[in-house]
Amino acid sequence: MSDTTYDPVTLDIIQNALEAVADEMFAAQRKTSMSAIIYEVLDLGTGICDGKGEIASSGAGIPAFVGVLDKAVKGILAKHPIETIKPGDMFASNDPYWGGVTHLNDMILALPVFSEGRIIAWTANIAHWNDVGGMVPGSMSSDATSIFQEGVRIPAVKLFDAGVANQAVFDILYINSRLPDYLRGDLWAGIAGVRIGERRILELVEKYGTDTFEAALDDFMELGERRARAALKTLPKGVYHFAEEQDDGAIYKVTIEIKDDEFVIDLRDNPKQSGSKNSSREGVEISAQLAFKAVTDTQAPGNGGFFRPLRVITKPGTIFHVEEPGALGYYSEVEIRLFDLLLRCLAPHLPGLVPAGNFASICGTVVGGPHPDHGRHYTIVEPQLGGWGAQQGRDGNSAIFSGFHGDTFNCPAEVAEARYGLTVDQMALNPESGGEGEWRGGKGIEVHYRVRADNNFLSVGYTRSRIPPWGVAGGLDGTPNYVEVLRPGKATEHYSFGTDIPLNTDDVVRIVTGNGGGFGDPKQRSRAAIENDLKNGYLTAERAAEIYGHVSGKEGTSA
Template identity: 55%
Template sequence: MTSRSRDPITLSVIQAGLTAAADEMFAVLKKTAMSPIIYEVLDVGTGITDARGELVSSGAGIPTFVGVLDKAVKRILEIEGAENVREGDLFVTNDPSYGGVTHLNDVVIAMPVFAKGELVAWTASIAHWNDVGGMTPGSMSTTASEIFQEGLRLPAVRLFDTGTLLQPVFDIIMANSRLPDFVRGDLWAQVAASRRAATRVAQLVDTYTLQTFRDALENLFEEGERRARAGLAALPRGTFRIEEEQDDGAVWHAEIRITEDAFTVDLSGNPAQRRAPYNTSRDGAVISSQMIFRALSDPTLAANAGSFRPLQVITEEGTIFHATGTAPHGYYFETRIRLYDMLWQCMSRALPERMPAGHFASICGTVLAGDHPDTSRRYTMVEPQMGGWGATATRDGLDAMYSASHGETFNCPVEICETRYGIDVGYKRLNESDAGHGLHSGGKGLSVSYKPRAQTVLAAGYSRNRVPVWGANGGDNGGTNAIAVQRKDGSRETYAFISGLVVEPGDEVVISTANGGGWGRSDPRKGRDDHGLPPGPGSLRGGRQPDLGPRYPASGRS
């Protein structure tokens, strides 16, 4: 019996139950984690897949993190074999070659769910751990040339074997972190989250039968694909190309081909992978492509595996978008978000009325590590920063938002920073740059001052440091991102990427993030409409209303 012959109300109840289970998983992780990067910033993702690793539902959190989970589960199944996965098993991975997808700090916990003796689903989460060893506190060295230098690699290994805790694995993890107590707490929070969601999934199967449960999943995938193909049908057909220079002078390329049946992202011909921590795995490039396809085709509901069936991604092994071997990945997130931003810019040129101008397009990851001046307890502060989003055809850009990859995340409160780390926050305010003018202006970036009260070590990665945020449809470019250290002797050092930099008491870390790009000309020329477009086929005159469609991906969903 197929899903189409089942009661649609029952199918909807099961699907809603799976979404609720993923949300409950997220709530458990938020409430029980040790680290502020998890419980305050919400630098996590939670989700449920089917037995094959196909994404079913996701909780709140970072959309690009949710995009990791199905890929991690599939890699675990590939390594272990489904026939060797047993009830009570629980796996951990952080290595890009073994389902970790991102960098070693981002740790995936995945648990198979059994019902009536059969593997029916997986519950999985990913969270940023403050320190997993490596060359520098916080495990994010800018000088790493091999992944071995970035910390402990966990190649999809069991934490639990048929319900039995494997203590040696826990011991290895703790021994390789500068913050073992925090790592232990965050690890158990992820374990608890997986277990809670697994209980909910098993209850759904017991209540509605295994066959009905599987019918509900198939129905969900069919609906996701239907919505994706309906969105694809509304996009312009053709081939759209972009070439963009990066801060380091490298030139990236992309081609997006839209046909009746497929949305293809071709990343052939890009620079070779580097002996530096600015590579991403193929899965990372796929996630960036999923984000742009999702934003264009169906941004309104949570995604599932069916949502991406029309998407095809072409990469070349050995490039920065498909790194292999021992390539380091510490700042993969800057490469991945810049790829996403470049794809966004490519489609913005084709759909200027629908898509915003560029945003600050950097995580602006900032790590400060040291000993607390009052308690002497070791800490590592990990802080993404906020910046300006691009203007649209109807309004100015939004001020001081997290990057478009970040979804429903938050800044760490000043009180937490000052209490947990002993770092005074001098100010946190909108920056004073006037970049990003246009008919509608880009949103404001942020200015932040950190003043450590004891010696600390800084690591940071800020792209869009030289090449400014792009304006759209004649709007001005936005600004650039930078981090600087104002020394107590009056000297000033400005950086884009840095690690291992000692900051003394009396020094000040000063952060400036970019304004978003402007949209449209602020003084339209004669013969052009109010949006700076020439009248004719590209104009929205003649009574047709602009279809603004998606701006950035729906918060908290992949």
């Protein structure tokens, strides 16, 4: 082992190495998981925390998932006295009331890394599991009113004790899932991920020394804080308010106060917790962290130091601070609505930063039942792609996930057909009109799943289903998200939220996600851009005549 060194180059090498370690953890978990939502959709996150549980580096995956990991580790440390934690221990938690943060489908694994008799870091990951029990297959029910209806609760317990598996926990997990084989594979993939992270960290420690490693983490936190405080000084100081109506008529409200040394988000004046659409206090902090990062310094390290100037105020018993035993199955829709709320609050004061509205929903879609080829139960869990809003100088992106959901992908039609009891009849861009402007909103998608057997089911949770993505500066609003069930010879059924909707052979689940809002007066759209929209099917001739009248004489091309 080398002598202790604190030179900036060495510290920078260690800091960059930690980013690579987190990415390797991500790759290992992805390549060994059983479920397509992990290995195709990438519905997971990996990271490394310091010995106190502050996030130090993050891998790929969902930003809102990476934001869970430090809070989960701190929950573990709050429950387990430090002197009771030993080398070889590994912890599991999915319970939002015990450090799980999100909902019961999302399992967190955390492993303490020891050197010289003390914890110097934690490796951690989180991934969505297809089924953890509960009142319905897929474990997500919009009818749930209590967390006890949503599945098995694992409250920050030891999965391994000094390297020895706690078989009782494994057995409890397996027996509570309708898909035990998939759960087993996904669990061991997560175990492999945190273990490879531990191995790589110990290699760094062997090369540079324990003290130097810890000094690099401290230096990285200080860098994050310096960057955040420098960016905070450039923001307009003041107190800003915003309120937004939701699909169900509820009004969400926020007050943001920007000071020289603090960024305060006050969410106390909001509706009481209700049903399964609630968020934990820690989950709300993640939404606030993502918004804070977006308006300050997007290139700075998103570690624990960066978020020190941020303060979030909530009221227990509200949708933004659920109290036990409130349900959290659709927590993500609350958090993504909050992310929108925060950015819209700041948009008038930060011109050009925030684009027009996007489809902004996870659009969680769960389909399952007996597989027509072998009769075993299957469950497909799919978030959906959608359209982003336009901004000055460019059209919105089409068919990608929301910024809140991050670096994830849709499940390819070929994989869905091979693994699940469905036929994918169509996967195309949303042809509906909406979101026109000088720069148009991106297009959502239209996907048709045809069911191949009887006694299947559908559960969905879509927001922005009544109030569409907003247009800016004269741009037109986009279009809503929704699901239809098309049954042979029967009337079309329309859903935004629904649980355990029966499906039978040849029923079609038609998924439609929103087109983003437009930016600027549609009459100012260039001739070339309009012609390109017509050529590519983004616009019909009838809609062009309605919105643009005669084709604008403005030349040029759209971004």
